[in-house]
Amino acid sequence: MSPPVDRRMIELANVQRTFKRGDGTTVQAISDVSLTVPEGEFVCMIGTSGCGKSTLLSMVAGLLEPSDGSIVVDGREIDGPGRERGMVFQKDSVFPWMRVIDNVEYGLKCRGVPASERRAIARTYLQRVGLAHVETAWPRELSGGMLKRVAIATVFANGGKVLMLDEPFGALDYVTRHQLQDVLLDLWDETGGKAARRTILFVTHDVDEALSLADRILVFGTGRLVDDLRVDAPRPRDTDSLLQPDMVAIKHRLLGHLGLERPTGRAVARGTAA
Numbered sequence: 001m002s003p004p005v006d007r008r009m010i011e012l013a014n015v016q017r018t019f020k021r022g023d024g025t026t027v028q029a030i031s032d033v034s035l036t037v038p039e040g041e042f043v044c045m046i047g048t049s050g051c052g053k054s055t056l057l058s059m060v061a062g063l064l065e066p067s068d069g070s071i072v073v074d075g076r077e078i079d080g081p082g083r084e085r086g087m088v089f090q091k092d093s094v095f096p097w098m099r100v101i102d103n104v105e106y107g108l109k110c111r112g113v114p115a116s117e118r119r120a121i122a123r124t125y126l127q128r129v130g131l132a133h134v135e136t137a138w139p140r141e142l143s144g145g146m147l148k149r150v151a152i153a154t155v156f157a158n159g160g161k162v163l164m165l166d167e168p169f170g171a172l173d174y175v176t177r178h179q180l181q182d183v184l185l186d187l188w189d190e191t192g193g194k195a196a197r198r199t200i201l202f203v204t205h206d207v208d209e210a211l212s213l214a215d216r217i218l219v220f221g222t223g224r225l226v227d228d229l230r231v232d233a234p235r236p237r238d239t240d241s242l243l244q245p246d247m248v249a250i251k252h253r254l255l256g257h258l259g260l261e262r263p264t265g266r267a268v269a270r271g272t273a274a
């Protein structure tokens, strides 16, 4: 019997995006990107600052229109935001004027999900991110890490098949960041593989974060996709698995793309390369 064919969840064909700057010049943020992401894949997107990662994510979210090319999600060409797609932004993704549980429920409320049903869904996800005890708190009473947990609970509670996270953990301390990576992976695998996983696009600047999370790492350089790497190591990926030769080889390759690798293979601090 032939193996099952992966269902395509995201398809980008020759996507381009230009911006006009205030001084009248144009910038080609995305030049010509074509790629396919199958359902359930956890994709990390990495690349130097300004290479177009957030622009691409915003286009898949439907918040920005491509200047050219097409974006198909779950078989349908997108023409704006849709409830099958959810986004966690770099900065605030939580409404400060709503209590925690109301934030998590908000998308479901907008879609007309009955109050008791949406409350049950919100409670399930708040529990899964470890925030059951603060459901009636205001966002201002929470730490930065807790706010990220609320944002993650919200995007999962909304039920989107495609979740986009733009450097969600960039501003967090080392320990909180690792805890939230585990929370995210746990939710992504919430049915233990019994049902289709959400498809995730996760932008990060952190090579180790990409290696810990991803099935696949897309590397961007000035508006183009420059590398597409598969990470096959089993999860959970602990310190030892990140030191396995195949993982170290991928890390070297990523550091090379980011300009952080000498020809000898030794990583260097940014800005100190000869």
Ligand SMILES: Nc1ncnc2c1ncn2[C@@H]1O[C@H](COP(=O)(O)OP(=O)(O)OP(=O)(O)O)[C@@H](O)[C@H]1O
Binding pocket: 019, 020, 021, 027, 028, 029, 047, 048, 049, 050, 051, 052, 053, 054, 055, 056
């Ligand atoms: N609204 C805009 N108007 C004009 N130029 C823009 C706009 N948004 C993005 N750009 C430009 O497009 C390019 C890509 O920006 P983008 O934010 O997508 O990069 P990025 O890879 O996400 O960067 P970072 O990693 O620093 O967040 C940059 O040159 C940026 O200045």
